[in-house]
Amino acid sequence: MTAEIIAIGSELTCGAKLDTNSQWLSRELEALGWTVTRHTALADDLEQIAAEFRAAAQRSQVVLVTGGLGPTLDDITRDALALAFDQQLIMDPESLQQIEALFEARGREMPERNRRQAQRPEFSEPLPNSCGTAPGVLLRVPRSGLAPQTDTSCLIAVLPGVPAEMKPMFEQQVRPRLSISGIAINRSVLRTFGYGESDAERLLGDLTARGRNPEVGITASEAVISLWITARSPGAAESRRLAEEVRAQIRERLGEAVYSEADDELHDVVARQLLDRGQRVALVEGSTTGGLLAHWLTEEPRYAACLASSHVYGPSDCETGLRTRRSTEWMEAAVLDASRRLAAGEADLVLLSSTHTEDVTDKGVPVRRGYVAIIGPGIAELHDCSMSGNLAIFRQRAARTALNRLRLALQRQAGH
Numbered sequence: 001m002t003a004e005i006i007a008i009g010s011e012l013t014c015g016a017k018l019d020t021n022s023q024w025l026s027r028e029l030e031a032l033g034w035t036v037t038r039h040t041a042l043a044d045d046l047e048q049i050a051a052e053f054r055a056a057a058q059r060s061q062v063v064l065v066t067g068g069l070g071p072t073l074d075d076i077t078r079d080a081l082a083l084a085f086d087q088q089l090i091m092d093p094e095s096l097q098q099i100e101a102l103f104e105a106r107g108r109e110m111p112e113r114n115r116r117q118a119q120r121p122e123f124s125e126p127l128p129n130s131c132g133t134a135p136g137v138l139l140r141v142p143r144s145g146l147a148p149q150t151d152t153s154c155l156i157a158v159l160p161g162v163p164a165e166m167k168p169m170f171e172q173q174v175r176p177r178l179s180i181s182g183i184a185i186n187r188s189v190l191r192t193f194g195y196g197e198s199d200a201e202r203l204l205g206d207l208t209a210r211g212r213n214p215e216v217g218i219t220a221s222e223a224v225i226s227l228w229i230t231a232r233s234p235g236a237a238e239s240r241r242l243a244e245e246v247r248a249q250i251r252e253r254l255g256e257a258v259y260s261e262a263d264d265e266l267h268d269v270v271a272r273q274l275l276d277r278g279q280r281v282a283l284v285e286g287s288t289t290g291g292l293l294a295h296w297l298t299e300e301p302r303y304a305a306c307l308a309s310s311h312v313y314g315p316s317d318c319e320t321g322l323r324t325r326r327s328t329e330w331m332e333a334a335v336l337d338a339s340r341r342l343a344a345g346e347a348d349l350v351l352l353s354s355t356h357t358e359d360v361t362d363k364g365v366p367v368r369r370g371y372v373a374i375i376g377p378g379i380a381e382l383h384d385c386s387m388s389g390n391l392a393i394f395r396q397r398a399a400r401t402a403l404n405r406l407r408l409a410l411q412r413q414a415g416h
Contacts, residue, residue: 001179003029004038004060006052008068008077009161013043021066021159021166028170033183033232034062044068049080057084057141057154062178064170067161069134071114077158078119078137085141087121095126095135102133127157127173132165136173186214186231186239190250193224193266193404194257200225203253207246214246223397224266225257256408267296270403271303273410274349280308281406282347284337286355287314288370288385292399293351308347314355330354330371331382338375349376351402356394359386368394372402379409 005022012019019041026036037060042049049068056063068077082089096118103110120126120137127136137158144152157174159166192200197220201208204227208216214231227250231243251258259269274281283293294310297303338350356370369386383405385398 001034001062001183002037002060003034003062003064004036004040004056006056006063006065007039007041007161008044008049008065009041010043010074012041012067021161021163024163024167025064025066025170028175029062029064029178030185030187032175032178033185034178044074044076046076046080046083049076050084053081053084053156057156058143061143061152061154063154063156064174065156065158066166069117069136069158069160071111071117071133075116078116078121081124081137081139081156081158082121085121085123085139087123089119090122091115092118092120092126092135095120095128098128098135099133127159127169129160129165129169130172131168132160132162134160134162134165136160136169138174138177182234183232184234184236184239186229186233186236186243188229188243188247188261189263190227190229190247190258191224191260191262191264191266192227192254192257193259193400195225195254196220197225200227200254200257204250205253207249207253214242216246216250222393223400256411259404259407265296266400266403266407267293268300268303270407270410271297271300271306273407274306275303277410277414279348280306281349281351282308282338282341283310284334284341284350284352285310285312286353286370288353288356288372288395289399289402290395292395293353293402296399296403309341327371327382327384331373331380334371334373334382335375335380338373342376349374349379349406351406353385353398353402370394370398372398372405374402374406374409376409378413381405381409 005025007019007022011017022039029036040052042052065077068075078089096115099114099118100110114133117134121139124137124139127138129135139156140153143154159169197218201218208218214229217228219226229243229246231239233239233242259266285291285293291312297307334352338352341347341350352373354371356368359367359369361367365388367386367388372383372385374381383401385401387394387397
């Protein structure tokens with residue numbers, strides 16, 4: 001059972017606004033067992049919208065449309081729907097009465113242009129809007145030519161673009177008309193750090209094959225690889241079992257690279273580890289991380305207690321002696337700085353990063369070079385974070401490398 005979502009509005013295609021409606025509707029449809037196969041955003045072009053409506057109706061059993069139901073001339077979704085399926089636009093008396101009553105309740109006279117919001121294709125039905133002036137439209141069309149309506153017809157529901165109006169209309173009037181697929185979907189995510197996207201796929205092997213159930217999708221963002229697991233089965237228990245089997249296989253193949261089975265960020269996981277152990281960390285950051293570690297560990301007030309202190313130094317800061325140099329020399333300076341802080345009882349652990357340098361390889365590739373270190377009782381680790389790429393990505397990867405190595409060190413101390 002497939003569905004797709006079409007968002008109407010030039011403000012979406014030009015980037016002025018973000019289409020969050022399609023994301024929300026996809027989650028609602030997936031919860032009912034529907035598979036969403038396509039998101040489409042269209043500018044306010046009558047012919048293009050009508051053509052997309054016709055194509056979508058042949059591809060999918062359900063098409064949800066948002067936007068273009070306002071009173072202005074660029075709100076042409078009703079017109080495009082009528083054009084797509086060769087129907088006349090008619091005035092719906094009940095919708096018009098509802099719009100007039102809404103303006104009257106606001107103590108205003110209804111502008112003449114709002115009358116067009118009460119129009120609909122002649123063989124459709126209106127969806128009353130309890131939160132605004134734009135009624136929705138429900139239309140069922142054959143999926144193949146002009147054949148009589150059968151179970152293979154397509155249900156098209158046109159909803160307002162304003163989320164506060166769209167969501168109640170979907171929940172109250174569209175969702176009850178959607179058949180339950182009889183398929184239970186279990187969706188979960190594993191967050192990993194330490195492998196690139198291609199390396200993760202190589203290690204996962206057949207688990208990422210197309211057409212497999214459960215399906216495993218891979219996304220990469222800011223050096224974190226997320227593995228999205230979607231299991232489908234007629235029963236919820238079986239769906240959970242299938243998903244759990246795949247999660248166990250992923251953990252076996254990727255090992256300690258998996259740091260969370262939820263939407264947690266790596267710094268959230270590390271902060272909880274520190275708080276659970278009653279430990280605090282001091283941060284000494286050069287331009288390799290540029291204060292990013294302190295920023296992340298103070299995002300959530302409930303986790304900030306794990307941070308003992310934070311110091312960000314620049315290339316000319318002579319107080320720390322941690323300016324960039326050869327890795328062995330920098331590590332010696334890092335150990336001395338951390339030992340002083342630990343001896344003073346400032347913290348239980350210290351994370352340090354160097355200033356960074358710009359370099360060019362023999363083949364002309366620009367590289368940023370820098371280090372991070374973790375120092376604590378029984379821990380003294382140095383990690384080279386050098387890489388090509390822009391400064392923001394370099395810092396994110398370096399900061400996550402420091403946090404990930406701390407996570408693993410804490411796990412070893414706990415005997416995991």
